[in-house]
């Protein structure tokens with residue numbers, strides 16, 4: 297089992313580049329530890345700025361730094377970053393077009409029993425609805441690494457969400473198929489398309505494996521680039537499927553599932569079922585318990601798939 | 610240059626712009642214009658040809674609704690042709706009712722209050738990190754000070770001892786719904802900023818000489834950011850607009866326009 301959380305992979309990439317590129321600036325609220333950024337802060341104190349528990353300040357200051365040529369990576373818990381400082385993200389980052397990458401850490405239901413204040417089940421919807429804001433939910437540490445390396449090369453605003461806990465690898469260290477802003481096709485099948493992002497890619501794959509044993513074949517897409525959404529790859533898979541399932545650690549309102557449904561309805565009508573968190577306070581529990589409760593695990597997704605295929609046959 | 614006379618010439622441009630477009634925030638434009646005039650014609654190291662120069666001074670108009678005053682100045686200084694302002698607020702125009710950084714001379718988009726100070730802090734921090742000598746200026750409204758993010762910024766600027774940062778409060782004591790001290794009080798404003806670690810200067814804010822002296826003093830203050838509390842008059846320059854909350858964004862009638870233009874011209878001539 298992998299022990300490295302995606303947030304730590306972000307820190308590693310930034311540390312590899314910060315010595316040679318003095319314009320890289322990492323910012324934290326009161327989150328250098330929880331963002332796994334303490335080693336960076338210790339190694340590059342001149343390229344590290346802290347605001348304390350002040351997310352609005354964090355994002356506006358990030359934008360000011362970026363407007364002066366800095367490449368800013370600003371990390372804070374996703375629950376606060378994507379809501380408390382949403383307006384700063386909209387105005388100072390996206391609208392003013394500053395080179396800021398917002399890193400929402402401990403996203404989704406990572407904080408488990410800490411409850412709704414600490415869940416970010418609406419960050420995709422909030423950030424993706426802002427013009428000029430990109431939204432990425434990498435699925436494992438290797439993909440996270442590729443993503444950060446790529447974002448270091450451009451100057452556009454972005455929001456990344458990663459979870460708190462280590463997740464099992466989807467890819468292998470020496471073999472990470474990664475094309476920027478293109479979904480990764482993890483398997484190809486005829487019956488069903490499963491589109492997932494972030495930590496939900498792993499259970500989507502597990503469901504696909506379970507269903508394969510029953511003679512149901514699935515295309516599984518790792519849609520880490522929720523925005524700009526990879527329409528082309530999604531459509532190609534949806535076209536050859538009987539139905540579509542989306543899986544996300546997010547409310548089904550305004551997130552990945554909504555985008556897929558919108559696409560299917562307008563370009564290639566198929567039945568789409570959106571799996572995610574309900575429009576109500578999330579049940580108390582560890583993230584694993586929460587996922588199991590809402591069927592966001594391999595068996596739960598497979599059950600939804602069987603049910604959907606039965607209904608349309 | 611006679612800066613005082615210049616402020617009345619610019620006020621005439623603003624009045625004409627708003628009268629023609631039938632939209633704008635004239636009260637705040639007229640209270641802030643002396644501050645902007647001193648910054649742009651006397652204090653700041655910027656020019657239309659050098660807006661990408663890394664050593665230029667930075668300016669953020671945090672009270673973005675006073676953009677007409679900024680437009681008048683930027684066009685007068687040649688950042689863009691004056692004729693482009695014919696499109697101000699018109700269909701498809703980039704000259705909108707708040708600062709837009711697609712326009713030469715404008716660093717950051719603003720309009721939502723409480724953003725300019727923390728953004729300026731980022732610019733000032735970048736200057737410190739890069740060991741550059743440029744200065745960063747931002748102008749806030751006094752009604753704006755009710756935004757919590759202003760005080761997050763006040764805290765950080767004090768913490769980082771940003772002596773390359775100078776904030777100005779356009780302290781006209783009015784906001785859209787009435788007097789600031791009635792709506793949400795800010796006094797004792799000087800003490801509030803001082804307690805956050807700022808160097809505080811309180812001056813007559815429609816007086817170009819007092820403003821110029823204050824900006825000079827701010828340059829010499831080391832180890833602290835400076836805030837200039839510019840005690841201004843909303844609507845300053847046209848007597849029937851002065852100190853009237855209703856002129857926050859009222860559009861003058863043709864008759865009011867004529868009367869306003871005459872008074873501004875008299876004041877311009879008197880200043881020469």
Ligand SMILES: [Mg+2]
Pocket residue numbers: 750751752779780781782783784
């Ligand atoms: Mg005011």
